[in-house]
Amino acid sequence: MKKAKPRSRTPLGLDRSAILDAAFALLNDAGEEGFSVRKVGAVMGIDPMTVLHHFQSKEELLRQIADRALGSIELPPPSGKWQTDLKNVAVAYRQLAHRHPRLFHLHFRFHATGMADHLSSEIVYRALLDAGLSPERAAGLGLSFYAFVLGFALAEIEGLLKPLEGPEEEEMVALGAESFPATAALLPAFRALDSDQAFDDAVGAFIAGIPAKRPIKSGRAA
Amino acid sequence: MKKAKPRSRTPLGLDRSAILDAAFALLNDAGEEGFSVRKVGAVMGIDPMTVLHHFQSKEELLRQIADRALGSIELPPPSGKWQTDLKNVAVAYRQLAHRHPRLFHLHFRFHATGMADHLSSEIVYRALLDAGLSPERAAGLGLSFYAFVLGFALAEIEGLLKPLEGPEEEEMVALGAESFPATAALLPAFRALDSDQAFDDAVGAFIAGIPAKRPIKSGRAA
DNA sequence: TTGACACTTCTACGGCGTAGATCATAACGT
DNA sequence: ACGTTATGATCTACGCCGTAGAAGTGTCAA
Known part of the structure; x- marks a missing residue:
């Protein structure tokens, strides 16, 4: 169990879906105006660029958020x-x-x-x-x-x-x-x-x- | 009694509608992604802040562009x-x-x-x-x-x-x-x-x- | 060990909107 | 004529933004 926050370059249990969760939540309650890659990083305590390592652009991240939300139709x-x-x-x-x-x-x-x-x-x-x-x-x-x-x-x-x-x-x-x-x-x-x-x-x-x-x-x- | 038309640091015949024209054109063919206050200023050869002197925010400028366009319905x-x-x-x-x-x-x-x-x-x-x-x-x-x-x-x-x-x-x-x-x-x-x-x-x-x-x-x- | 690789972070660049100070000129009161 | 004021234009600077590219740090196979 590792818990490093600053200066930790060890890969932690980070995958797309964890980031996607946070990004989804941010977009969902801040709206697109209040949404930024940097804020997603801040919320998760990781470097913004880590976000873009998993989603190659903000646009792609938004697309996947949209897919998730719109896939939840009942x-x-x-x-x-x-x-x-x-x-x-x-x-x-x-x-x-x-x-x-x-x-x-x-x-x-x-x-x-x-x-x-x-x-x-x-x-x-x-x-x-x-x-x-x-x-x-x-x-x-x-x-x-x-x-x-x-x-x-x-x-x-x-x-x-x-x-x-x-x-x-x-x-x-x-x-x-x-x-x-x-x-x-x-x-x-x-x-x-x-x-x-x-x-x-x-x-x-x-x-x-x-x-x-x-x-x-x-x-x-x- | 007042004419109040052209006045400037160096003479310039500028008013809202001239800026609005340029902004409209920019938005119309670059889209909102390619639109910025700074570019409007650049197109007109004026300082970006001059634009915001006439329209107190980008949002307001967009609103007036929209009003103009949407008012042109036939x-x-x-x-x-x-x-x-x-x-x-x-x-x-x-x-x-x-x-x-x-x-x-x-x-x-x-x-x-x-x-x-x-x-x-x-x-x-x-x-x-x-x-x-x-x-x-x-x-x-x-x-x-x-x-x-x-x-x-x-x-x-x-x-x-x-x-x-x-x-x-x-x-x-x-x-x-x-x-x-x-x-x-x-x-x-x-x-x-x-x-x-x-x-x-x-x-x-x-x-x-x-x-x-x-x-x-x-x-x-x- | 050594190398290849994956993940994370750092640094930096150019662009953005705009607050606030500053400057140039026109209009007006005297 | 003069100074004063008003007004528009500009300059500077701040804090955001997305992201390219380099560099650090760990894992693992050979």
Whole structure:
């Protein structure tokens, strides 16, 4: 049993996972702004460069933290009803976001490649195929479904679902009913907004609209 | 009485907007990673601290860049058909994202407060009220609609819609049809994916699903 | 023993945001 | 005219950051 702190160059029981634990914890509660390789080293009492010996860059360390977090998603088993399965995946991702709000945004930067993600993908694509969609539509809608769920979760984390908190409040209220009557009419509803219900409602709308093959006509999309 | 325009240690016609222009350009083509106050100063041939004299922090400078970019959204006039109006807003945001892919993510960090955004909000909420939704549902679904559109655009920018490009390819292919048959069946569809069509389809599904949950309930606000 | 290797640490470099002091000039009060 | 003040621009310096490269220290096989 060795316990050297200063000037010890003997390799101790240090491996990736120990460092990863500390880094994960730091990122999870300090956020990316408060995260640095040097701080990870400080927390563990080791030289910052030791961290980079195990993860060849900060970016790689972040990627592995993200993989770990995003791999911890908890999916219920398939239910046999495709609508339910889709919704379960959506709920699972949102829960994941709530569990790790400070690092969920990494989902966009580092595309998920873990087993859990492949599993959720399989559920989504299976559901869409079961719904009777062509492979082309299933692929596009499946990816769009992810984008929607991730977008909702990110927006929620970043406070976009609370438009009346923060500096926007007075401005928004000051707009007045004359200029933006519909917006003004919803001010009380914004204040009372229930995120869970909004999520249910939105996911429900998306899923309900899937079998409808008729596209909405409008301006171009390119 | 006061003109207060050019003044300096050595004569210089500098104001916020000139600096903002340069900063915008830098961020727009170098991205946030390549952006720094010092580089903005270098580009303009001025001291970095002069930049911070006009914008009291880097964060504030970024916020104003974001405001400018996000205020440049181009919305078509209301059409009278709520489905079309909703889709037009979605298309406009996606176009904006394509126009400024390196700074679109700031939309999540700094909530939009510009006039253009209030205008688009008004269109969205009006559309949802016209669709017959209660204020509660209109508020929730409207915000969710934004989250969806922003999420799609961000996902697109970050490459999430191209799961077969980059390092995921070999892994995903290697999964094999035994473990993830639905996913495997879609591999050709992923390769041929048309983002525009996926967007149309997804937005169409969302919109189509909106009235599905509850019948018309209350009058509209013209 | 000797050598190869793995792990850790040290040193140093260039870049970052920005606080605080300083300087140059324009505008104003007299 | 003069000095005073205000204001913008600059300079200096501090403490952070990621990380390249060298060097130290231990383990183990030959």
